[in-house]
Amino acid sequence: MSADSLPPAVLQVLPMLETGGVERGTIEVAEALVRAGFRALVASAGGRLVPELTHLGVEHIGLPLASKDPWVMWRNATKLAQVIREHRIDIVHARSRAPAWSARLAVRRTGARWVTTYHGTYNEGFPLKRRYNAVMASGERVIAISAFIAEHLIERHGTDPARVRIIPRGVDPRRFDPAIVSGERIVKLARAWRIPDDAPVVLLPGRLTRWKGQEVLIEALGRMARRDAVAVLAGDDQGRHGYRARLEVLAERLGLGARVRIVGDCPDMPAALMLADVAVSASIEPEAFGRVVVEAQAMGRPVVVTAHGGALETVSPGETGLLVPPGDAAALATALDQVLSLDEETRAALGARAREAVLARYTTERMCAATLDVYRELL
Structure with missing residues (x-):
């Protein structure tokens, strides 16, 4: 040529x-x-x-x-x-x-x-x-x-x-599709992360950095009515070892050491989302878009997201997810308890609406x- x-x-x-x-x-x-x-x-x-x-x-x-x-x-x-x-x-x-x-x-x-x-x-x-x-x-x-x-x-x-x-x-629907995630992949992650049987899983995907709000989620975990929920923080610390240590100290200080998992980067995020009962974006500063939110919605997962930035475009309150004020651990705890109390039919309907919205726009x-x-x- x-x-x-x-x-x-x-x-x-x-x-x-x-x-x-x-x-x-x-x-x-x-x-x-x-x-x-x-x-x-x-x-x-x-x-x-x-x-x-x-x-x-x-x-x-x-x-x-x-x-x-x-x-x-x-x-x-x-x-x-x-x-x-x-x-x-x-x-x-x-x-x-x-x-x-x-x-x-x-x-x-x-x-x-x-x-x-x-x-x-x-x-x-x-x-x-x-x-x-x-x-x-x-x-x-x-x-x-x-x-x-x-x-x-x-x-x-x-x-x-x-x-x-x-x-x-x-989001790539070829990858983020609930229908193609095998039970084996989900079980593999549950074992690796030491998730107790029947424990509700609250997943916060995102690199470990203060503005992503991992501290807010840990504090919310301690305020929740559900005392059996486990919080999984899935993301690379990218060398922020001090911040990771701070999260571990906070969890121990609040008596939550046994209920917080800091698991590092997760190469199989679709399976992680299927393992989760609810996905969280707790960023204390506005997300420019918030890709993890639409990934979770594409997997039909309920989401609880802080109400600023791009999330105001990707989450319809009460229809495709819940919005909470940024940095408000009490409001986040209430929203998480609300999602975990939904019956299966209501959860499935919310997840279906969320996935449909993502496939139409994102x-x-x-x-x-x-x-x-x-x-x-x-x-």
Whole structure:
């Protein structure tokens, strides 16, 4: 094939390919690009998900894009410009701030088209932080992962709404389907996590970090009327060993050591959700979207979610889940007791409504199709 007849190429850039919603979305879009006949490349500092990416036929380019060192970022820009020229990249899509600064320089040097995804609210705790964050609002097209994020970036950065495209995150119904999760997979997790027979399971998926609200859930567990419920915190601590130790101390101090499981990263989240009687998102700061919420709903699980951020778009109170004030352990305890007291018919109806809503609005197929439409706009 001659150079002039090459299919269009999209290069996605992000810090690493370890675990998380940004990483998973990158792989899903790369897979969709390959299926649509594009050339798909991803640049990152590597990680455990690289083999999955390359298995899809996507080229991975290893660069130290997780670094925030200005000199490293400058060198990354030079290397990315070389990649753009060598691979005849048409579009560069940045998904995180440090790589985005390098990528934007590379785009300016090469004339490639420029897309960013605004994934979070990004704190502004020190001077010039807003300027640092603003790179994520600089794309020719800026993808916002929820209406909440679209409003935030327009208000915070003055972004022209004509450049903004709202594309909610998606869940893969090929993976998150209650019908395909075997009892063996569920039993395997129950044994590994030492779940007592007949104990109600309250699952909080998410990396271990304070703003995800694990402390709030532990405190709520101690306030619940159901004294047999077990809380499972499923997520990588990503080196936050001190925070994990703090959670363990809190559970012991409240007399809940035997009822709290901190299990680390869970590679079989569909089975974990089927094991759960209720899934929780207890974030004390607004989630930009809240992917674990729609994953749980796709599995037909009741959800209890803090009422701010993207959750206000994905949960219909009383219809597809329950909403509680952020940081309110007492309200969370009441909601959890309420869900656990539902009869089977009511629980099944709630779960069915939740799954139907997710399949109608929040699938990876819809997310990827909308993202490829953005690429086609620029091509």
